[in-house]
Amino acid sequence: MSRPVRYAICILVALIFVLPLLAMVVIAFTPRESILDDGASLWSGDWTLANFSGLFGQFPVWRWFGNALLVASLTTALSVVVNLLGGYALAKLRFRGRSTVLLVVLGTLVVPVQVVMIPQFELVARLGLVGFFWAVILPSASTALGLFLARQFFIDFPDEIVEAARVDGCTTLQAFRRVVVPNARPLVAVMTLLAFMAQWNDFLWPLITLRDPDLYTLPVALRLLQTAYDNDYGGIMAMALLSSLPLVLMFVVLQRYFVAGISRSGIR
Amino acid sequence: MGAVSLSGCAGLTRRVSSTSSGSTDRVTMQVYGTDVETKVYARLAEQFSSERGVTVDLTVVPFADFATGVDAGLLSGTAPDVFRVDYPTMGLYASTDQLLDVTDPLEELAGDVRPSLLRAVTYGKRLYGVPQHVDTSALVYRPDVLRDAGVGAVPDRPEDAWSWEEFGDVASKVRDASPEDGSAFAVNWQAAGAFRWLTWLFMAGGHLYDEKLEKAVLDDDAGVRALEFTRSFFDNEWVPRSTSTKSPTYPDAQFTAGRLGMLFAGNFLVPAFADTIGDRFEYAVTYQPRDERRASELGGNAIVATRDSGNPELAAELLVYLGSSDAMKQFCEASVLLPTRESLAAQDLDFAVGGDLMGVYADQVSTIEDRDVADVTTPTFAEVNVDLANELESCFLGDSSPQDTLGAIADKVDAAALLNDGAAP
Amino acid sequence: MTAPTVAPAEVSPQGAAMTGSPGQARAAWGMLAPNLLLIGVFLAGPLAWAFAMAFQDKRSFGKGTWSGLDNLSRLFGDDVFWRALLNTAIFTAATVPVGVLLGLGLALLMNKALPGRGVFRTIVYLPIVVSSLVTSLVGLLLFDESVGIINGILRDLGLADVSWQSDGALAMTSVVVMTLWSRIGFSMVIYIAALQDVDPQVIEAAEVDGARAWQVTRRVVVPLLRPTTFFLVLVNLIWSFQVFDVVYVMTNGGPGYSTTMLVTYAYDEGFGPARNFGYGATVGVVLFVIIGALTLLQLRRNARAEA
Structure with missing residues (x-):
């Protein structure tokens, strides 16, 4: 393929891929009257901030932003620790039942969340977690994907490093803490991004388990808007933009580490 | 970031009050609705709390998810004491014995509501909710x-x-x-x-x-x-x-x-x-x-209380309050909904907007027959x-x-x- | 950090890995404990519960009664279930191969140094971080039949409206398109990461113009990427079978049953007004079994290919 052709294809692909995002941004700034009169359009020419000011008047946006940040951060921290430990054990330690554990973990990967939602809720409620952020944090702290990623990463991890630490008199756990974790930074980067993303974007589970407007997270507002009677595309897109922006920024900044992390995390 | 640390306390180490069931001086209430409606609910809740010296913890949820939340809450004993519900869904809760029988406290209301509308909140001759308004x-x-x-x-x-x-x-x-x-x-x-x-x-x-x-x-x-x-x-x-x-x-x-x-x-x-x-x-x-x-058609919503409410007396009292002539009038006027009380239906309500359209709607409601209501409840x-x-x-x-x-x-x-x-x- | 100075000969890492000591087993279970506890309590438990409900006649608050295979036999006679299964299969067939192949194509295309490559890549990656709810809502905005952007553009071009929402095949198309949009970036990022391990000379050969490039790509590069492809096919398969948000928001399963999927059907039965927990759980469990079987099949095929 010649270079100009290659370039042209890239531009075409980029245009197609950017269209939905562009639509979100443009409509978020389009006045409601304009959408009502002429339909949603990428070049209506009218601009307004009214969609955003409307949101700030309707929801405690900052508080929900803070809640989302808190919940996603705690989940991520817990999830990274738990999955690092588990993944390492599955990859590097020999014990009876290892393959069974791996199979069970992989099995949970194929469970559709909607199917277990009712029993899961009943459980969370019986544990007295409803109304606590923990109701959201604990069930999503251990993800099969995270554990699997960690295992794949550690399988390729050089045994020599660990053995060296063992010879220096470290226990398994000490060796893990002192030499394994510091060498697992790319993995941690990937796991952090994936876990944070998943938790930040969740809306249905926080809505039913937190059950209090003081505890709601930002994407819940999106659900509230989406199910309102009037299809207020301007308001919905403004909220979609607000709730996506933190992740988009985070991703643009961390993208390099993300790719590097994946290339070393053994999914390949 | 002050809000973050504050909410951090509330959701991490301390349960938010709206998810534990009521007590002697506290009642929890879940509603859905348009902007206007939820604002009136907040106002009514405030009026009730100041009159009675109790707390009403109000939660607003999307209509699409309200039943999932209530279902799950009922299954696990964390349901709100009082909640808003549409008439068809109410049928399910009432028939499975999840709701508080409020026949006695609501005796006065029952005497003022058109029988065909009262039927929407009645199961096995017992009354299980306040027919707060009717839409059509x-x-x-x-x-x-x-x-x-x-x-x-x-x-x-x-x-x-x-x-x-x-x-x-x-x-x-x-x-x-x-x-x-x-x-x-x-x-x-x-x-x-x-x-x-x-x-x-x-x-x-x-x-x-x-x-x-x-x-x-x-x-x-x-x-x-x-x-x-x-x-x-x-x-x-x-x-x-x-x-x-x-x-x-x-x-x-x-x-x-x-x-x-x-x-x-x-x-x-x-x-x-x-x-x-x-x-x-x-x-x-x-x-x-x-x-x-x-x-x-019979549209509209009722307000009901859960049978296992932490404080059934207070929950029933809140229902009586929301069904009172004054509260129903406020609610319907602000949200442009039709009252179920005959005494209010006979008056000219001062609707917030579109009062000139409401005569036709009121007349449409009068075409609803008993058997129509029975069909949808x-x-x-x-x-x-x-x-x-x-x-x-x-x-x-x-x-x-x-x-x-x-x-x-x-x-x-x-x-x-x-x-x-x-x-x- | 302790520097790894000991020569491998002194202790055999291989040996250590093959024979686990009791101490190692203890450490392993200790390290796995938090994970297993969380998975066991919050996932395996509810899953077992769902399995139990599939064999009960249980509706919302009533007490469940054991009903044996009643739910299953109803399922097999249920036209909507078969339709949902067919739709899910169509959706999977439309999203998995295309999603993986386009990811590979774009990765090869954008792997080479190119001015503005970073920008192109970022644009394709970005949908990864956009939530499925946002994706679905944007999809609704684009494909809305009356006020949507795409029909607006078509109108501006003097073309007729397309019935994205009231025509079954077109509704399915719109759902597939939004799904691909949100997924291709992931396939691409994984492929690009994998390409970093492929010998640069091989890649160069694949990038030279002419017929040979295609040959090298097909005969050398693609086989080298086989494990990556395997991983991507597997996760895409699982995701496709679990599709929910996009369908729920964009088409609500309609028009008719044209886009009803297994998960949306299970959700409607179990959480919808019917609250038929038993039947909803049955649909879910059957779905779980199907995905599980497909996954095992994939794993086995992969193992055989590797051997």
């Missing part, structure tokens, strides 16, 4: 569009309501006059509104269930007539094809956007119309057409409603014949009716 639909239209299409007079008295044939002529004229292959009108039977199709069945003189609520009877001549007529909405391109019963979007936006000449719309949309249409075009409301009889009606949406769409957009469709609905109604035991009031 009427035909909202644009006088300019109808004029331009050559439609002469629009009925301004109930007895002049268009017959189906007259309405069909109007629809054809409006369709022909609309620019770029536009449509004439839309019906608000999407998603949970599928039961609004029953209005056409009732108009044709049919019913969903037999009088004992044991068996479906809609597959008779009246049913065929109603379904053939409503299906012709699509065949004649009177309505946009995207406004069938399973559409993920509501058609109101198409009316407010000025793309339709007429819209069957609930009165609860009146504030939204005032807001989004503004003075971009003129609009008015007339009666739904008539066939064998006039009809209208069986314990399994909520699932019948889903079947209606599915089957009607296969007739409107697919190639299922009216007879087959009615037969399929009847089969599902019959299967569900087996579970309706003990429901008849």
Whole structure:
């Protein structure tokens, strides 16, 4: 393929891929009257901030932003620790039942969340977690994907490093803490991004388990808007933009580490 | 970031109060609704708390998820003490013994509510909730569009309501006059509104269930007539094809956007119309057409208390308060909804907006008959409603014949009716 | 950090890995404990519960009664279930191969130095971080039949409206398109990461113009990427079978049953107004079994290919 052709294809692909995002941004700034009169359009020419000011008047946006940040951060921290430990054990330690554990973990990967939602809720409620952020944090702290990623990463991890630490008199756990974790930074980067993303974007589970407007997270507002009677595309897109922006920024900044992390995390 | 650390405490080490059940001086309440409605709920809750010296913890949830939250809460004992519920869903909760019996506390209210509406909150002769308001639909239209299409007079008295044939002529004229292959009108039977199709069945003189609520009877001549007529909405391109019963979007936006000449719309949309249409075009409301009889659907919501409420006395008291003449008046006036108390219905309420439209709606409500209410408040009606949406769409957009469709609905109604035991009031 | 100075000969890492000591087993279970506890309590438990409900006649608050295989036999006679299964299969067939192949194509295309490559890549990656709810809502905005952007563009071009929402095949198309949009970036990022391990000379050969490039790509590069492809096919398969948000928001399963999927059907039965927990759980469990079987099949095929 010649270079100009290659370039042209890239531009075409980029245009197609950017269209939905562009639509979100443009409509978020389009006045409601304009959408009502002429339909949603990428070049209506009218601009307004009214969609955003409307949101700030309707929801405690900052508080929900803070809640989302808190919940996603705690989940991520817990999830990274738990999955690092588990993944390492599955990859590097020999014990009876290892393959069974791996199979069970992989099995949970194929469970559709909607199917277990009712029993899961009943459980969370019986544990007295409803109304606590923990109701959201604990069930999503251990993800099969995270554990699997960690295992794949550690399988390729050089045994020599660990053995060296063992010879220096470290226990398994000490060796893990002192030499394994510091060498697992790319993995941690990937796991952090994936876990944070998943938790930040969740809306249905926080809505039913937190059950209090003081505890709601930002994407819940999106659900509230989406199910309102009037299809207020301007308001919905403004909220979609607000709730996506933190992740988009985070991703643009961390993208390099993300790719590097994946290339070393053994999914390949 | 002050808010973060504050909320951090509340959700991490301390349970937020709205999710534990009530106590001697605290009651939890869950509502959904439009902006205006939820604001009035907040005001009423505040009035009640200051009058009684108690706390009301109010939670607002989306309508689409309210039942999931309540279900889960009921299963696990974390349900709100008091919650808002639509009449069909209420049937399910009442019939499974989840609600607080409020027959005695609400005696005064019961004496003032029209029997057919009271029936919507009554199960096995016991009262389980406050019928807070009733909604129904009427035909909202644009006088300019109808004029331009050559439609002469629009009925301004109930007895002049268009017959189906007259309405069909109007629809054809409006369709022909609309620019770029536009449509004439839309019906608000999407998603949970599928039961609004029953209005056409009732108009044709049919019913969903037999009088004992044991068996479906809609597959008779009246049913065929109603379904053939409503299906012709699509065949004649009177309505946009995207406004069938399973559409993920509501058609109101198409009316407010000025793309339709007429819209069957609930009165609860009146504030939204005032807001989004503004003075971009003129609009008015007339009666739904008539066939064998006039009809209208029973919409609206009730306020109920959970049987296992932490403090049933206080919960019942809150219900009594919300059902009081004063609270119902405030609620209905601000949100432009129709009161269920006869004493209020007789008064001229001072509606926040669109008061001039409400006379027609009030008249539509008066066409609701006892048996119509019984049809839509069986314990399994909520699932019948889903079947209606599915089957009607296969007739409107697919190639299922009216007879087959009615037969399929009847089969599902019959299967569900087996579970309706003990429901008849 | 302790520097790894000991020569491998002194202790055999291989040996240590093959024979686990009791101490090692203890450490392993200790390290796995938090994970297993969380998975066991919050996932395996509820899953077992769902399995139990599939064999009960249980509706919302009533007490469940054991009903044996009643739910299953109803399932096999349920036209909507078969339709949902067919739709899910169509959706999977439309999203998995295309999603993976386009990811590979774009990765090869954008792997080479190119001015502005970073920008192109970022644009394709970005949908990864956009939530499925946002994706679905944007999809609704694009494909809305009356006020949507795509029909607006078509109208501006003087073309007729397309019935994205009221035509079954087109509704399915719109759902597939939005799904692909949100997924291709992930396939691409994984492939790009994998390409970093492929010998640069091989890649160069694949990038030379002419017929040979295609040959090298097909005969050398693609086989080298086989493990990556395996991983991507597997996760895409699982995701496709679990599709929910996009369908729920964009089409609500309609028009008719044209886009009803297994998960949306299970959700409607179990959480919808019917609250038929038993039947909803049955649909879910059958779905779980199907995905599980497909996954095992994939794993086995992969193992055989590797051997």
